[in-house]
Each structure stands twice: as C-alpha cells, then as structure tokens.
Amino acid sequence: MTELDAMARLRAEMERPPYHAVLRPQPVSVDAQAGTVTIRLPYREEFRRAPDAPGYHGGVIAALIDLAGHAAVAVTVGRMVPHSLVLRPYSVL
Numbered sequence: 001m002t003e004l005d006a007m008a009r010l011r012a013e014m015e016r017p018p019y020h021a022v023l024r025p026q027p028v029s030v031d032a033q034a035g036t037v038t039i040r041l042p043y044r045e046e047f048r049r050a051p052d053a054p055g056y057h058g059g060v061i062a063a064l065i066d067l068a069g070h071a072a073v074a075v076t077v078g079r080m081v082p083h084s085l086v087l088r089p090y091s092v093l
Contacts (some may be wrong), residue, residue: 006032006075013074014039014067023060025067035076039068 010027014020028038041047041064049057073081 003030003032006030009078010037010071010075013071013080017067019063020067023063023067025064027071030075032075032078035072037068037071037075039064039071 007027007030010030014025014027023041026040026042028040030037041060043056047056047060049055070081
C-alpha cells in the first residue's frame with residue numbers, strides 16, 4: 001500500500017463512524033510501514049473539562065487515543081479491524 005493509499009484509507013476511516021462527526025478528528029500523516037498515524041483534534045469549547053476551566057476533558061483525550069490506535073492498526077493491515085483495547089495510563093495536570 002502506498003502512502004497515498006494509506007492516507008486515503010485513514011481519511012475514509014476517520015469519516016466513517018458517527019462519533020467522529022462529533023469529535024471531527026483530522027488525519028495529518030500516515031506511515032503504513034512503521035504503523036504510525038498522526039491525527040489532530042483541534043480544541044473546541046465543547047471539549048473543556050469545566051465551563052470555567054481551559055483544557056481537554058479526559059474522555060476526549062481517551063477517545064483520541066482509542067481512535068488513533070485503531071487507525072494505526074487499520075492502515076498497517078490494510079482493512080478495518082475489530083475494536084482494539086489499548087490500556088495506557090495517562091494523567092492530565
């Protein structure tokens with residue numbers, strides 16, 4: 001799969017799930033050989049953790065981690081894959 005094909009697949013994968021219409025993730029780059037993707041999620045007021053506080057809500061960060069992990073696997077194997085479970089501890093200060 002060429003990088004152009006992999007980017008087309010990544011864009012298609014990002015547009016498919018209805019939940020992504022809410023998040024609006026933006027594919028930036030893909031390297032199918034290395035199994036990496038870069039996805040941007042521009043900040044929006046709706047993503048705040050509290051009405052009077054800046055910063056992302058942890059659920060939004062977790063969703064981005066989940067969809068990026070799935071996208072990396074999908075472009076590496078060249079097809080959609082069953083939902084993957086990524087266990088990664090993280091904290092937001």
